[in-house]
Amino acid sequence: MTEVNLTQISKKFGKSTVLKQIDLTLAGQTIYGLLGRNGAGKSTLLNIIENRIPATSGSVQIDGEDNVNNDLALGKVYLMSEQNLYSNSAKVDQIFRETALFYPGFDFELAHQLTNKFELNENLRFGKLSTGYRAVMKDIIALAVDAEVILLDEPTLGLDAAHRELFYQELMEAYAKRPRIFVISTHLIEEIAGLIEHVLLLKDGKMMLNDTTENLLAQSYAITGPEKQVQEYTAGLNVIGHDSLGKLRSDYVFGELDDQRILPDTVSVEGIDLQKLFINLTNGQWEKERA
Numbered sequence: 676m677t678e679v680n681l682t683q684i685s686k687k688f689g690k691s692t693v694l695k696q697i698d699l700t701l702a703g704q705t706i707y708g709l710l711g712r713n714g715a716g717k718s719t720l721l722n723i724i725e726n727r728i729p730a731t732s733g734s735v736q737i738d739g740e741d742n743v744n745n746d747l748a749l750g751k752v753y754l755m756s757e758q759n760l761y762s763n764s765a766k767v768d769q770i771f772r773e774t775a776l777f778y779p780g781f782d783f784e785l786a787h788q789l790t791n792k793f794e795l796n797e798n799l800r801f802g803k804l805s806t807g808y809r810a811v812m813k814d815i816i817a818l819a820v821d822a823e824v825i826l827l828d829e830p831t832l833g834l835d836a837a838h839r840e841l842f843y844q845e846l847m848e849a850y851a852k853r854p855r856i857f858v859i860s861t862h863l864i865e866e867i868a869g870l871i872e873h874v875l876l877l878k879d880g881k882m883m884l885n886d887t888t889e890n891l892l893a894q895s896y897a898i899t900g901p902e903k904q905v906q907e908y909t910a911g912l913n914v915i916g917h918d919s920l921g922k923l924r925s926d927y928v929f930g931e932l933d934d935q936r937i938l939p940d941t942v943s944v945e946g947i948d949l950q951k952l953f954i955n956l957t958n959g960q961w962e963k964e965r966a
């Protein structure tokens with residue numbers, strides 16, 4: 676099984692440091708969700724893994740081999756990104772064949788099935804495809820390449836709701852047929868929350884969370900009730916945000932609750948979903964709540 680190890684990866688663009696000493700291991704058969712707000716550095720990180728851009732410092736090893744100028748190591752990784760790497764005059768089926776030169780195990784049968792399902796005409800030239808269909812074509816390639824590590828940078832950008840749904844289904848099917856490492860970077864957390872087994876959350880250039888979805892949700896709570904009682908109950912806990920509705924208040928807590936505290940009858944404790952956790956961890960309110 677392939678393993679990707681990032682050691683102390685930093686990236687600067689001019690004076691701004693986008694990634695700060697990231698240590699990360701991608702391993703096993705896992706669907707990772709790479710989350711982070713706009714500009715958090717998700718694409719930069721994926722591009723560094725695929726060696727499309729150089730890190731300022733640090734290293735990426737794929738099965739113990741440095742990824743820089745190493746076709747063998749890079750052949751184990753496929754990055755689907757917004758960047759258009761194809762000539763406008765190339766037809767879709769020709770692009771499939773060209774991809775197969777780099778990824779010899781390319782699954783043409785699956786690619787054809789998927790072009791049918793997505794109603795993508797393989798005779799069309801890349802330059803004639805709409806933005807959505809360009810993404811569809813790239814998604815199809817990502818599912819059909821024979822790579823151990825599939826990096827998907829905003830795979831559903833430009834896809835309509837029906838195509839997004841179809842893509843998630845096909846992704847799950849491809850994963851079930853051949854479990855490997857998928858990393859999905861996206862803003863549409865709600866849509867993929869059910870798919871992600873492991874969360875990687877980038878904030879301020881650092882890997883703020885790196886844990887299984889299950890572990891994260893097991894320590895995420897909404898404490899709801901009358902404002903005063905809620906605030907008394909959550910005082911000193913790791914409150915990452917809150918919502919208010921009239922006199923009702925929900926405090927979102929990430930981390931352990933205090934078993935010794937008595938929960939008033941008027942106050943409830945419930946779990947929260949990944950989307951809510953993400954919003955509260957990344958909107959900056961957390962730091963203010965803690966200040």
Ligand SMILES: Nc1ncnc2c1ncn2[C@@H]1O[C@H](COP(=O)(O)OP(=O)(O)OP(=O)(O)O)[C@@H](O)[C@H]1O
Nearest residue numbers: 688689693711712713714715716717718719720862
């Ligand atoms: N080639 C570049 N030159 C200068 N700055 C860059 C370059 N590429 C990215 N950046 C900057 O680095 C930061 C991180 O960008 P990146 O695209 O990795 O973020 P992202 O998390 O993928 O964002 P989004 O979700 O909006 O796509 C941004 O501030 C961006 O402007």
